[in-house]
Amino acid sequence: MKGLFITFEGPDGAGKTTQIKKLAEYLENKGIPYIHTREPGGTRISDKIRSLILDPANEEMVNETEVLLYAASRSQHVKEKILPALNEGKIVLCDRFVDASIAYQGYGLGISVEQVKEINRFATGGLAADRSYLIDLPVEEGRNRMAARYETQTNGQGLDRIEQKHADYHQTVRQAFLKLAEENANRIQLINGNRNAEMIFEEIKEDFETFYINTFNKE
Numbered sequence: 001m002k003g004l005f006i007t008f009e010g011p012d013g014a015g016k017t018t019q020i021k022k023l024a025e026y027l028e029n030k031g032i033p034y035i036h037t038r039e040p041g042g043t044r045i046s047d048k049i050r051s052l053i054l055d056p057a058n059e060e061m062v063n064e065t066e067v068l069l070y071a072a073s074r075s076q077h078v079k080e081k082i083l084p085a086l087n088e089g090k091i092v093l094c095d096r097f098v099d100a101s102i103a104y105q106g107y108g109l110g111i112s113v114e115q116v117k118e119i120n121r122f123a124t125g126g127l128a129a130d131r132s133y134l135i136d137l138p139v140e141e142g143r144n145r146m147a148a149r150y151e152t153q154t155n156g157q158g159l160d161r162i163e164q165k166h167a168d169y170h171q172t173v174r175q176a177f178l179k180l181a182e183e184n185a186n187r188i189q190l191i192n193g194n195r196n197a198e199m200i201f202e203e204i205k206e207d208f209e210t211f212y213i214n215t216f217n218k219e
């Protein structure tokens with residue numbers, strides 16, 4: 001595999017999409033080939049699964065179904081889109097990956113973390129991110145940002161099924177992400193998301209440049 005797999009993680013509303021767009025623009029300006037994708041989603045089938053998972057009408061969805069649907073969406077995404085791009089030598093910028101399933105379904109829903117990892121090993125064939133940016137933000141601040149976004153950008157569309165879960169659930173998820181960052185300090189860069197977007201991007205850009213140069217030994 002010749003490319004680089006970069007993921008962005010964090011609690012809802014932390015600013016992942018904003019930062020991925022900035023990194024995509026940076027790569028575009030440098031002429032470095034990349035794709036920008038997201039989970040759940042990224043392919044036709046994965047997007048259909050996304051709609052099923054996030055539809056607030058599916059309130060009877062059981063935890064086992066939820067973890068398996070995220071993994072099903074991911075397996076299609078990995079085989080159809082991520083691996084081909086990596087094999088072509090591209091940088092893959094992905095909004096969420098397996099860490100999200102460990103945090104939201106493992107720690108958040110109380111499913112065994114080992115089981116979540118095993119299901120995802122099967123779904124991804126063991127593919128792991130090369131570098132991950134965990135954008136951390138207090139849950140309340142993320143919820144305020146999302147509320148403002150829904151008022152201004154989504155035509156009054158409400159929160160999805162996961163966003164609607166109780167604040168305690170989202171606190172557990174945030175703590176799980178912090179634990180993952182501590183346990184995987186070589187891969188996951190912990191980023192304070194409670195700053196302006198430009199400052200956050202400076203930190204990500206600096207780290208990415210170092211990582212890129214060290215990986216490809218390029219100036």
Ligand SMILES: Nc1ncnc2c1ncn2[C@@H]1O[C@H](COP(=O)(O)OP(=O)(O)OP(=O)(O)O)[C@@H](O)[C@H]1O
Nearest residue numbers: 011012013014015016017018145146149195196197
């Ligand atoms: N550093 C920042 N400071 C203040 N507001 C921000 C910042 N970054 C992003 N926002 C705003 O917060 C909202 C959520 O940002 P964004 O969509 O980038 O987050 P996200 O983590 O991708 O969200 P989600 O979890 O829903 O996918 C948007 O309205 C965005 O403009």
Ligand SMILES: Cc1cn([C@H]2C[C@H](O)[C@@H](COP(=O)(O)O)O2)c(=O)[nH]c1=O
Nearest residue numbers: 012039040070096097100101104162163
């Ligand atoms: C990949 C993945 C995502 N989630 C949750 C996290 C969000 O609340 C939604 C949708 O993601 P977005 O960033 O708002 O587009 O899904 C999850 O629970 N488990 C996962 O594996």
